[in-house]
Amino acid sequence: MLIARIVETEAYSQNDPASHSFRGLTKRNEVMFSKGGHLYVYFTYGMHFCANVVTGRAGKGEAVLLRAVQPIEGIDRMSRYRKHHSHRTERGDALQPNLTNGPAKLCEALMIGRKENGIDLLGDEIYLINSPRLCPPAIATSTRIGMRVGKQTKWRFFIKGNEWVSR
DNA sequence: CGACCGATTGACT
């Protein structure tokens, strides 16, 4: 059993030029158009996987990208699944964990890949559980990371000050 | 069919 706390996300919707669903349904993004509560995993840059929680009604093409998680249980196994990583990395003057602080890193650490695309998150393989609700001041927002279009939309959400956030 | 490129990462100047 691996347990991790989601500490950073980004939102994507169909009328959003940065979203995979922007140009409509394709083989690759079909899970993104499924009913909310499924896992949409995509392969990118020829080597990385990234995972999303589908959030909309069927046909809507809405999902939330998991950008960073904080290991809660099984951190030793996660560390083994991550191929090339130093435990900590620079962020300005400070050091921060390097295990699950990025969308492709967390997939590697949690062994999420092609096979996990389309998983029903209400099942027993991968699922979400509640976490104590955070008050708004504890959540920060910003523009999303790594895109050429849709840069201005502030749909990145992360726990302020959490050291497992990607940046 | 060929060309381009990406919701990234790690290594390096």
Added chain:
DNA sequence: GTCAATCGGTCGG
């Protein structure tokens, strides 16, 4: 800060 790795999806001809 820059850049290569590496390949499937997407689009134009």
